[in-house]
Amino acid sequence: MIGRRGTQIGLVAVMAVAGIGFVVGIDDGVPRADIRYAERAPGTAEGGAGVRPATSYLDLRNQRPGANAGFRTSLEDLAAAAEPPDVPEGDLARRRALAQREERRAFNGAPPVIPHEADPVGSDACLSCHESSVRLADESAGGLPHPYYTNCQQCHVAESPLLEPVVLAASSFEGLAAPDGGDRAWEGAPPTIPHSTWMRGNCLSCHGPNGQVGIRTSHPERVNCLQCHAPSAELDQVDIGPQRFLSSAAGTN
Structure with missing residues (x-):
């Protein structure tokens, strides 16, 4: 019994020694490159130039290294700063804005065309540009x-x-002339709104700090434009006439 157990222990020992020898022999047989590094002071490279310290992965995502470090794709970065509201307007700037x-527009009051390519x-x-008024270089996106x-x-x-x-068909239609300005009750009084206010509830889209210089307001911080600038009774109200009024009162069309 003892002899059989001793034989088993001996076989295990032989197999262990053989395995160790196999691994050591393979490792010794792999050729190794003889690379020798020159001694140098830490933090310097050849020629004495400084070596940039390694950046941790936590800080790496907040950096923008490389040739495109200054490249940005955000419209907020491309938007030009709004000019101050006290820019001298002058009659020429106002007429230029009205001419554009x-x-x-096909006629006064018509929706403007899109002056660039657009996704149908x-x-x-x-909305990426027109959700709120922005200026891109010399252009204004209302x-x-x-x-x-x-x-x-x-x-x-x-x-x-x-x-x-x-021209698909001949037409004799002529739209109303574009307004040149609002009326004033007296000199120095706030002008009336020279156009209808329907579909034009946001005055700052055209007259805000990013609007055209000629029609830009000097006081964009005031909340209620209609508090001082009265709508036009002729443009915002419909003259139904006496005959139509009598028919409506009688309950007929």
Whole structure:
């Protein structure tokens, strides 16, 4: 019994020694490169130039190394700072702003065309610039003057620089002339609003700090524009006439 147990222990010992020898032999047989490093002071490189310390992974995500370190894709970074409201307006600047407004509308009061390429699906792309008024370089992107609607191109038609305008049918329609300014009760009084206020509830979309210089307000911090600037009774009210008034009172159409 003792002899059999001793034989088993001996076999285990032989197998263990053989395994260790196999591993050591393979490791010794791998060729190794003879690399010798020159002695140098820590924190320096050849030529004495400083070595940038290694950055931790926690700090690495907050850094922007490389050639594109200054590249930004946010509209907030591209937006130019609004000019101060006390920029001298002058009659020339006002007429220039009104002329640009007129050339983008089929007639006074019509929705303006889109002067650039536009995504025909949804309004997300439109809201990226027009949700609130911004200035990009020398261009002004007015904010929504009306409530939000899901399909901008239901009313605003995109211009195409590749297509010439085509007259589909002759028409004698002539729209109203664009207003040149509001009336004043006396010299120095606040002018009336020279256009209708329907679909134009947000005055700052055109007259705010990012609007055209010629029609920009000098007091954008005031909340209620209609407190001083009265709407036009002719543009905002409908003259139903005496005959229609009598028919409505009688309950007939």
